Amino acid sequence: MENGSSVLMFTLSGLEGTMENRYVLFFFTALCYYFILLFNITVIVSIASDKGLHEPMYIFLCNLCINALYGTAGFYPKFLYDLLAPLHVISYAGCLIQTFVIYTSALCDLSTLTVMAYDRYVAICRPLQYHSEMNHSKVIKCILFCWLEPFFGLTVATILTSRLTLCGSNIEKLYCENWSVVKLSCSQITVNNVVGYIVIIVYFGHAVLIVCSYIQLIKTCRKSKEGKYKFMQTCMPHLLALLNVSTALIFDVLYTRYGSTSFPQGLRNFLAIDFLFAPLLLNPLIYGITLTRIRKQVAKLYLPCTKIGIA
Numbered sequence: 250m251e252n253g254s255s256v257l258m259f260t261l262s263g264l265e266g267t268m269e270n271r272y273v274l275f276f277f278t279a280l281c282y283y284f285i286l287l288f289n290i291t292v293i294v295s296i297a298s299d300k301g302l303h304e305p306m307y308i309f310l311c312n313l314c315i316n317a318l319y320g321t322a323g324f325y326p327k328f329l330y331d332l333l334a335p336l337h338v339i340s341y342a343g344c345l346i347q348t349f350v351i352y353t354s355a356l357c358d359l360s361t362l363t364v365m366a367y368d369r370y371v372a373i374c375r376p377l378q379y380h381s382e383m384n385h386s387k388v389i390k391c392i393l394f395c396w397l398e399p400f401f402g403l404t405v406a407t408i409l410t411s412r413l414t415l416c417g418s419n420i421e422k423l424y425c426e427n428w429s430v431v432k433l434s435c436s437q438i439t440v441n442n443v444v445g446y447i448v449i450i451v452y453f454g455h456a457v458l459i460v461c462s463y464i465q466l467i468k469t470c471r472k473s474k475e476g477k478y479k480f481m482q483t484c485m486p487h488l489l490a491l492l493n494v495s496t497a498l499i500f501d502v503l504y505t506r507y508g509s510t511s512f513p514q515g516l517r518n519f520l521a522i523d524f525l526f527a528p529l530l531l532n533p534l535i536y537g538i539t540l541t542r543i544r545k546q547v548a549k550l551y552l553p554c555t556k557i558g559i560a
Contacts, residue, residue, distance in 0.1 A: 263423035275332040282325040288533040289314040295546040317529040320354025344425035356399030363455040370462040
């Protein structure tokens with residue numbers, strides 16, 4: 250089917266009714282973006298600068314933070330510009346690119362958390378095989394899996410969306426996302442829906458793998474005090490990060506597909522951007538506070554004089 254759409258620009262109407270507070274929103278959004286960049290870059294530099302942290306668990310954490318920088322680049326600069334601009338529009342190509350960046354980042358988060366759960370399972374349940382199982386080659390394959398899987402799924406979804414004939418140009422959100430564009434179609438969207446549900450099922454499978462991993466982890470860790478300590482030290486941050494990401498994404502999916510326009514605009518905006526705010530800000534904080542080795546390395550970066558004390 251040829252793309253018969255004459256739509257060249259989309260209007261983002263999510264900011265309507267809130268522009269009287271645009272400068273306050275701009276300040277807090279810019280502050281939030283600053284802290285997201287600061288926290289994630291700090292964790293990345295801490296891990297990269299300490300060879301003792303070049304272990305699978307910390308490499309996967311570094312990947313999580315790199316992904317956060319990638320995902321926020323697809324939303325925050327454009328959103329900050331819109332807060333000061335008289336018109337809130339985005340080009341057709343820009344809309345597809347923004348959709349691709351934001352949602353590949355969100356799915357990469359889930360893939361990375363799945364890999365991290367597997368890493369903790371091997372480390373605690375099969376410690377004697379850990380170094381042979383999670384070798385350099387396996388870690389590289391896991392990182393590639395985290396990125397290639399969402400990139401493939403979103404590439405297919407984006408191509409299918411780009412082929413739709415559109416009969417509207419108003420997107421009732423603060424940013425572009427696939428379903429909001431698909432809803433504007435005046436042509437058949439069955440294939441788009443099928444692909445969307447396949448992606449959801451695949452990532453539901455990731456959730457099942459994580460649950461199975463943690464069932465085994467809990468069974469193993471409850472047998473000894475050392476196991477309980479390992480679980481609290483390395484698994485609890487992962488669980489908090491997973492809860493953080495999954496809750497935010499569930500809000501977004503449910504609101505996008507089933508959300509009511511009777512909700513107040515402020516609540517609708519919060520539900521729409523929660524997964525672009527809470528996980529990306531809190532994940533590096535959770536790991537930076539709870540993982541002792543990360544915390545010590547951050548202290549070395551920001552307080553050089555503590556190197557003597559720690560040594």
